[in-house]
Amino acid sequence: MKAMSESKKKIIVVGGGIAGLTAGIYGRQAGYEVDIYEKNPIAGGQCMGWNRKGCHIDNCIHWLTGTKKGTSLRRVWETVGALEEHTEFADCDSFYTGITGNSCVTLWKDLERTESELLKLSPEDETEIKKFVEHVKYAEECDMPAEKPMDAFGISDYIHMGASMANMPKVMKEYGSIDLQEMAGRFKHPALKALFTDYLPKEYVASSFLVSYATITSGNGEIPKGGSLAMVNRMVKRFESLGGKLYCNTPVLRILIENKKAVGIETTDKKVMLADYIISSVDTMEMFGKLIGKKYMDAKWQSCYKDMDKYPLFSGVQAAFMVDQEVYDEKGTIFFDCPSFKIGERKVDRISVKGYEYEPEFAPKGKIVLQVNIPQFDKEYLYWKGLTKEQYKKLKEEAAAAIKERLLIQFPKLQGHIEFLDCWTPITYERYCNAYHGAYMSFITRKGVKSFRVKGIVKGIKNLYIASQWIMAPGGLPVAVTAGKFAIWRIARKDKKSLSMV
Ligand SMILES: Cc1cc2nc3c(=O)[nH]c(=O)nc-3n(C[C@H](O)[C@H](O)[C@H](O)COP(=O)(O)OP(=O)(O)OC[C@H]3O[C@@H](n4cnc5c(N)ncnc54)[C@H](O)[C@@H]3O)c2cc1C
Incomplete structure (x- = not known):
């Protein structure tokens, strides 16, 4: 040709x-x-993102x-x-909140507030809390190189990168060879143990989590309106x-x-x-x-x-609901324990709900959108993939109903004020994006790999x-x-x- x-x-x-x-x-x-x-x-x-019943469902950021x-990525x-120069960002003051038993603990955007609340909750974890906060501060320096590919770096590029992220090696030394499960295990308080395995899969190397949270605390990880x-x-x-x-x-x-x-x-x-x-x-x-x-x-x-x-992938089963804002007092993303149930053969006894109260345009006046995302790994993908069309439809409906039931247990005021919008699975990502096994991120970095x-x-x-x-x-x-x-x-x-x- x-x-x-x-x-x-x-x-x-x-x-x-x-x-x-x-x-x-x-x-x-x-x-x-x-x-x-x-x-x-x-x-x-x-x-x-897509629309359902007058609401907008945001699937990503x-x-x-x-x-x-001032950062090269910006x-x-x-x-x-x-x-754009004047792009507005959502008014969110936290990364997420974990509710465990009677304890409610938040990783705030304001790191000092996080430190004082964590210390108040669990004084016996002082050493680990202070270490965590100190290393999140170090991780705030992390600036992803975006000028050119790293394989094209010369010595001066490495020197510049090393100087601008001088404290990152400390983060890697302390948290680069343990996974989140081990990191959570260092804390004594059950609410802190749960908190640190809530957001990212527990298989992730712990340093990834610190970098993610530091992105929020440093103001480098906002949500564009x-x-x-x-x-x-x-x-x-x-x-x-x-x-x-x-x-x-x-x-x-x-x-x-x-x-x-x-x-x-x-x-x-x-x-x-x-x-x-x-x-x-x-x-x-x-x-x-x-x-x-x-x-x-x-x-x-x-x-x-x-x-x-060694290189796990993950996807999710998600469900979205429209609720009356007047009966939902929460803000941001909240993780909580729930009666155990199965989603695609995965036993689930803790789920998260994210409220889009910061985007009034995403729902009719007086309403807000809530979304639940339940992680699914390869085994679950194979489960969903193996179903007939009829089974898939039925099990998806059952999953959405089970999720709704758990939201009502946690937030009883929602009774009579919640309407189902949509439910989607790893198969949706496969169908829509040709995503391998429904994965929407690349390979997880595990400790030692x-x-x-x-x-x-x-x-x-x-x-x-x-x-x-x-x-x-x-x-x-x-x-x-x-x-x-x-x-x-x-x-x-x-x-x-x-x-x-x-
Ligand atoms: C629920 C969820 C939450 C997320 N949250 C975040 C977050 O908070 N922060 C973050 O950084 N990332 C997040 N991500 C990940 C982020 O969305 C992805 O990393 C990113 O969008 C991937 O972009 P990509 O262009 O590499 O791939 P893709 O988005 O997969 O783009 C590939 C494109 O190719 C098209 N395509 C596939 N096959 C063909 C074909 N044969 N011919 C023509 N076109 C084809 C697909 O339709 C698609 O449009 C999230 C993802 C999801 C699903």
Whole structure:
């Protein structure tokens, strides 16, 4: 097949999630012609929201790393239009709250407030509490490199990074070789033990949790007003205003490879489009498994996908409800114990509910949306996957009813004031995003296991780049946005272009 026009080189991006849109925007800025092909009717992928019964259900942003002005990640979010100079953020004063027995404990945005409340609750945990708070302060320095890929770092880049995050090694030393379960085990008070395994899967290395909480306490992890869908729409607008073309409802069947070089794509309606470069921003198992073929999956990828004990993935069963605001006095995300029940073969005796009181526009006047998310791992995915259509529908309804029942036990005032909106599972993520086993983050970093990171190229295929949250654990929005930028950085460097636009 013939290459594209000589004047302006063309890039095709497969997938219009955060990574794909970012690649599109940086690609246009670097002077490439860019077309994005997205299977769904709208762009956004996992960063999504939808409407039910006059309410808006936000499926993604619990916190957006990189909201602090002056950080390199903030500059990337501004470049892609996700954040603007005056973007407003949700008025949230806590990370989350855990209720255990009669104790209610919150990780506040204000770290001093957290410290004093934790000490008041459990003076006998003083040493561990003070150590935790001290290391969260250290972790506030953590600034994700977003200028260029780390494999392109020179000595001066490392020196600069080391100097700006001088205290991070202390966090890694204290919390980088234990998981959250072990960290929780260091505390004596049952409410603190529960608190530290509430938010992230207990298999996560503890340092990830400290970095997450530090993102909140340092003001670098806000929620942009309007939520996930509004942010995606701003990015689409930026891409199109730069002259990029977004083709929705256009699933890609395969990436065309000739003489070990990616030369174009074929869509499911058998149309062939050629380009100088292809960027795959779809789930990487969709890419290896369907678009290019598993023979291109090297040992590093294979070992992760094969060893789910070492590299677990997670998804969730979620349910959303509309409630009368006057009978719901809580704020933020709350974890609480509940009568045990099964969700996809997983015994659940503690759940979380997130209230969207900070987004009045998400519900009719006087109402707010509540959402419950119950983690599901590979075993649960296989359970949901093995059901017939009828069983799936029935069990999903039962799950939603069981969740509602538990909300009513915890918050009895909701009786007669709560209406079911929607329920979705790992199968929903698989269907909507082609997400491998419904996972919406990349591989979990466990203690003692090397954190997964690859360059975003495919060995054996030239001109094919990967821009996806999957290229670096644990994935998430910051990884997706930098992966999109870095794919263009590599292409521009290959073409010997000025990297100032990237
Ligand atoms: C409930 C939930 C909460 C989350 N909370 C947070 C949070 O608070 N903070 C955070 O940082 N991250 C969060 N995340 C994770 C975040 O949403 C993802 O990390 C990110 O959106 C992934 O972006 P991506 O572009 O790499 O992949 P995706 O979003 O998966 O994008 C891939 C795109 O490719 C499309 N596609 C797939 N196959 C094809 C094909 N064959 N042809 C054409 N198009 C195709 C898909 O439809 C999709 O649009 C959350 C996710 C979920 C679901």
